[in-house]
Amino acid sequence: MKEKIYIISGTNREAAVSLQVAHIYQDVFERKGVESEIIDLQNLPDDFIAAALYSNAGTHEGMKDMRKKMKEGKKFLFVVPEYNGSFPGVLKAFIDGLIFPDSFTGKKAALVGLSSGIQGGVLAMSHLTDILNYCGTHVLARKVKLAGIGKNMQNGEITNDLYNQLIDWQVDEFLDF
Amino acid sequence: MKEKIYIISGTNREAAVSLQVAHIYQDVFERKGVESEIIDLQNLPDDFIAAALYSNAGTHEGMKDMRKKMKEGKKFLFVVPEYNGSFPGVLKAFIDGLIFPDSFTGKKAALVGLSSGIQGGVLAMSHLTDILNYCGTHVLARKVKLAGIGKNMQNGEITNDLYNQLIDWQVDEFLDF
Amino acid sequence: MKEKIYIISGTNREAAVSLQVAHIYQDVFERKGVESEIIDLQNLPDDFIAAALYSNAGTHEGMKDMRKKMKEGKKFLFVVPEYNGSFPGVLKAFIDGLIFPDSFTGKKAALVGLSSGIQGGVLAMSHLTDILNYCGTHVLARKVKLAGIGKNMQNGEITNDLYNQLIDWQVDEFLDF
Amino acid sequence: MKEKIYIISGTNREAAVSLQVAHIYQDVFERKGVESEIIDLQNLPDDFIAAALYSNAGTHEGMKDMRKKMKEGKKFLFVVPEYNGSFPGVLKAFIDGLIFPDSFTGKKAALVGLSSGIQGGVLAMSHLTDILNYCGTHVLARKVKLAGIGKNMQNGEITNDLYNQLIDWQVDEFLDF
Numbered sequence: 001m002k003e004k005i006y007i008i009s010g011t012n013r014e015a016a017v018s019l020q021v022a023h024i025y026q027d028v029f030e031r032k033g034v035e036s037e038i039i040d041l042q043n044l045p046d047d048f049i050a051a052a053l054y055s056n057a058g059t060h061e062g063m064k065d066m067r068k069k070m071k072e073g074k075k076f077l078f079v080v081p082e083y084n085g086s087f088p089g090v091l092k093a094f095i096d097g098l099i100f101p102d103s104f105t106g107k108k109a110a111l112v113g114l115s116s117g118i119q120g121g122v123l124a125m126s127h128l129t130d131i132l133n134y135c136g137t138h139v140l141a142r143k144v145k146l147a148g149i150g151k152n153m154q155n156g157e158i159t160n161d162l163y164n165q166l167i168d169w170q171v172d173e174f175l176d177f
Numbered sequence: 178m179k180e181k182i183y184i185i186s187g188t189n190r191e192a193a194v195s196l197q198v199a200h201i202y203q204d205v206f207e208r209k210g211v212e213s214e215i216i217d218l219q220n221l222p223d224d225f226i227a228a229a230l231y232s233n234a235g236t237h238e239g240m241k242d243m244r245k246k247m248k249e250g251k252k253f254l255f256v257v258p259e260y261n262g263s264f265p266g267v268l269k270a271f272i273d274g275l276i277f278p279d280s281f282t283g284k285k286a287a288l289v290g291l292s293s294g295i296q297g298g299v300l301a302m303s304h305l306t307d308i309l310n311y312c313g314t315h316v317l318a319r320k321v322k323l324a325g326i327g328k329n330m331q332n333g334e335i336t337n338d339l340y341n342q343l344i345d346w347q348v349d350e351f352l353d354f
Numbered sequence: 355m356k357e358k359i360y361i362i363s364g365t366n367r368e369a370a371v372s373l374q375v376a377h378i379y380q381d382v383f384e385r386k387g388v389e390s391e392i393i394d395l396q397n398l399p400d401d402f403i404a405a406a407l408y409s410n411a412g413t414h415e416g417m418k419d420m421r422k423k424m425k426e427g428k429k430f431l432f433v434v435p436e437y438n439g440s441f442p443g444v445l446k447a448f449i450d451g452l453i454f455p456d457s458f459t460g461k462k463a464a465l466v467g468l469s470s471g472i473q474g475g476v477l478a479m480s481h482l483t484d485i486l487n488y489c490g491t492h493v494l495a496r497k498v499k500l501a502g503i504g505k506n507m508q509n510g511e512i513t514n515d516l517y518n519q520l521i522d523w524q525v526d527e528f529l530d531f
Numbered sequence: 532m533k534e535k536i537y538i539i540s541g542t543n544r545e546a547a548v549s550l551q552v553a554h555i556y557q558d559v560f561e562r563k564g565v566e567s568e569i570i571d572l573q574n575l576p577d578d579f580i581a582a583a584l585y586s587n588a589g590t591h592e593g594m595k596d597m598r599k600k601m602k603e604g605k606k607f608l609f610v611v612p613e614y615n616g617s618f619p620g621v622l623k624a625f626i627d628g629l630i631f632p633d634s635f636t637g638k639k640a641a642l643v644g645l646s647s648g649i650q651g652g653v654l655a656m657s658h659l660t661d662i663l664n665y666c667g668t669h670v671l672a673r674k675v676k677l678a679g680i681g682k683n684m685q686n687g688e689i690t691n692d693l694y695n696q697l698i699d700w701q702v703d704e705f706l707d708f
Contacts, residue, residue: 012226012227012230013230013231014231014232044226046223046224046226046227046228047223047224047227048226048227049189049221049223049225049226049267049270050189050223050224051223053189053190053267054190054191055191083269083273084269084272084273084277084308084311084312085307085308085310085311085312086269086304086307086308086311087269088269088270088273089266089267089268089269089270089271089272089273090226090230090266090270090273091266092260092261092263092264092265092266092269092270093226093265093266093267093269093270094266095261095266096260096261096265096266096267100261106672106704118472118474118499118501119473119474119476119499120472120473122473122476122477123307123311123476123477123480126477126480126657126661127263127304127307129660129661129664130262130263130300130304130657130660131261131262131263132672133262133660133670133672133673133674134261134262134263134300135261135262135672136672136673137672138669138670138671138672138708139664139669139670139672140669141637141663141664141666141667141668141669141670142664142667143664145472147472173637177669283495283527295649295651295676295678296650296651296653297649297650299650299653299654300653300654300657303480303484303654303657306483306484306487307480307483309495310483310493310495310496310497312495313495313496314495315492315493315494315495315531316487316492316493316495317492318460318486318487318489318490318491318492318493319487319490320487322649324649350460354492366580366581366584367584367585368585368586398580400577400578400580400581400582401577401578401581402580403543403575403577403579403580403621403624404543404577404578404579405577407543407544407621408544408545409545437623437627438623438626438627438631438662438665438666439661439662439664439665439666440623440658440661440662440665441623442623442624442627443620443621443622443623443624443625443626443627444580444584444620444624444627445620446614446615446617446618446619446620446623446624447580447619447620447621447623447624448620449615449620450614450615450619450620450621454615477661477665481617481658481661484616484617484654484658485615485616485617487616488615488616488617488654489615489616
């Protein structure tokens with residue numbers, strides 16, 4: 001049986017498209033008979049940066065569940081919206097608050113980038129690859145770039161056939177990775 | 178007269194070495210007759226990620242002063258500790274919460290990286306350069322890498338002569354940039 | 355009077371679009387009353403990698419002129435086609451064969467990326483920025499991304515108004531940089 | 532039985548340390564019972580950039596053997612010396628001249644960086660990871676950084692115990708990747 005996949009919706013912005021894309025991936029995993037679960041950064045505690053980082057890492061009740069899942073999971077799909085030419089600061093802060101090295105060493109990740117503009121999160125995913133590799137997590141070569149996401153989604157579904165094809169290929173490759 | 182420099186101490190970690198390095202730069206600027214002011218990310222509000230980003234950007238009283246300075250300043254020196262192979266998530270979140278594009282377009286930045294290990298924040302500064310350039314801020318070519326910072330500081334001073342020389346060169350170049 | 359600009363056409367591929375784009379920039383510089391000259395990597399000697407690098411750097415007659423210009427020039431516009439997700443290897447090899455540090459320290463560069471696909475050379479320009487900064491050259495924040503270049507050029511002219519606008523803005527900013 | 536590993540010595544510089552490091556890895560592979568073969572970029576034809584790239588890719592007799600191996604191999608260990616803050620231009624030019632996509636899709640790579648300075652090829656390996664991932668090759672998370680290589684080698688052997696340990700770990704992980 002295939003490993004359960006954890007899908008990280010990489011922003012705490014309300015009503016984020018990232019969460020919709022996370023659900024789209026969850027549907028694809030389900031269609032292929034693989035269990036997945038979404039870790040939604042909207043659930044980060046309000047006082048996250050003060051009470052759940054550095055010497056406080058691990059003490060915040062509101063982080064216990066997410067940290068446990070990131071420690072136990074083996075495969076992670078990161079949905080990465082592009083904010084100011086890279087990933088959301090909150091996504092990196094989330095990583096900074098996890099359990100080291102158990103959340104990362106020898107694990108596997110796949111990345112999907114979203115942008116309203118034409119870049120599709122290329123640099124965001126390059127930066128995140130550097131970080132994940134540094135932490136010991138292997139990154140799937142194929143990174144899906146969903147540029148112009150606003151024009152390519154409707155009612156929570158991706159309307160661009162190429163994008164759906166790329167997602168399908170990536171999921172297949174990730175399950176074999 | 179030279180422009181006032183804003184020095185961003187790039188982490189909210191308590192008792193951070195970054196803040197000490199920020200003070201060292203402030204002393205160098207002062208010695209050269211240039212005014213500077215430290216913006217310390219330890220002063221970010223506890224509920225920063227919930228109440229000062231996205232649709233809430235600009236509404237939080239505790240951010241008004243920092244946002245105003247980042248908007249009005251022309252030259253920024255970023256002190257960037259290396260966390261997990263890049264900059265602290267909190268530093269990028271701080272950037273995500275600023276006023277666009279007025280905080281960035283046509284401005285100038287210099288970067289200094291700190292690490293306890295041997296990397297000296299090389300990737301952190303590469304990533305931050307991508308972000309600042311994307312936002313419209315020019316970055317000084319010389320980036321100072323303070324690797325092994327723990328062994329090279331004592332009582333708030335840098336004890337490594339080469340490091341002090343590099344800082345001095347960088348400051349001179351930044352004042353002319 | 356404004357400094358003369360050297361425009362590097364960043365590939366030795368025959369009939370490269372990069373050379374056409376170099377000429378377009380030259381026209382823009384001329385219209386603004388600024389002298390420029392194209393350094394075309396198609397002129398690299400055939401035996402460049404064997405006879406003009408490392409211990410042979412500086413000995414090849416066919417490189418004398420290009421090396422002299424890169425040493426004496428102060429401002430460089432790099433036209434960077436995207437090959438395999440980054441810049442052409444030949445462009446980096448050209449850099450590896452220049453005079454250090456005189457070709458780089460304290461100089462200024464602007465970058466324009468070309469791609470047939472949607473990426474517009476984003477990663478190519480990020481990598482090149484790292485290299486130029488490492489060598490001591492400041493890079494203009496605004497990097498022009500000419501994605502889908504095949505569909506946006508005709509008879510040596512760019513037919514996309516936005517692209518022409520971006521080039522114009524970049525040139526103005528570069529002249530003031 | 533384990534796949535044969537191809538070790539790319541990433542420069543055509545004569546008497547390069549990279550080739551020595553390639554041999555060190557070959558010894559480690561042999562000790563672990565795994566066949567490997569070195570592809571030495573010193574063997575690139577002198578007229579490589581003129582006669583073996585773009586429309587000439589595949590026609591040069593002197594490249595036939597190397598291109599065939601890169602097409603047939605499944606696992607590649609890249610030895611990457613740091614030149615001007617990144618990999619050698621010649622290494623990227625070599626990649627630009629390979630068979631696409633058959634040399635890359637679904638394959639696996641491990642990277643080791645060398646530098647005389649303190650950086651250990653960090654940016655070189657970050658850039659190369661971007662390129663390999665773009666081309667469809669998965670990159671092992673652990674990248675070995677051999678900084679200050681001049682002081683840490685003698686008679687073709689690495690004298691730094693930590694470096695030898697890191698190489699050993701990397702090889703074990705790569706064989707299981």
